Amino acid sequence: QVQLVESGGGLVQAGGSLRLSCAASGSIFVIYNMGWYRQAPGKQRELVADITNVGTTNYADSVKGRFTISRDNAKNTVYLQMNSLKPEDTAVYYCNAEISSSRTGLKYTQWGQGTQVTVSS
DSSP: OOEEEEEOOEEEETTOOEEEEEEEESSEEEEEEEEEEEEOTTSOOEEEEEEETTOOEEEOGGGTTTEEEEEEGGGTEEEEEEOSOOGGGOEEEEEEEEEEETTTOOEEEEEOOOEEEEEEO
């Protein structure tokens, strides 16, 4: 029932910026953790950054100092501000959330469908 909808992807030049958004809707009691993953062609999906419901953040070494993750709990939305983008950041970016259902009380992980980020040189 819960859906994650990503937006904000696109084509930018190296050194540019993008802000990704992911909004969750449905039968939600608590979202404990929200994160962004990315997958480039021929590569494994990897964690970019995540953030807990109390604001603790974690970043991949490759994006530290360039990307910032944040969330708005009232809107069930997570953001990824991406600055100083590099061609190697090109990938499909996926939103992920660890959710407890207000309908069943069960805890599960939900994925968004992804948004393309392309960085040209």
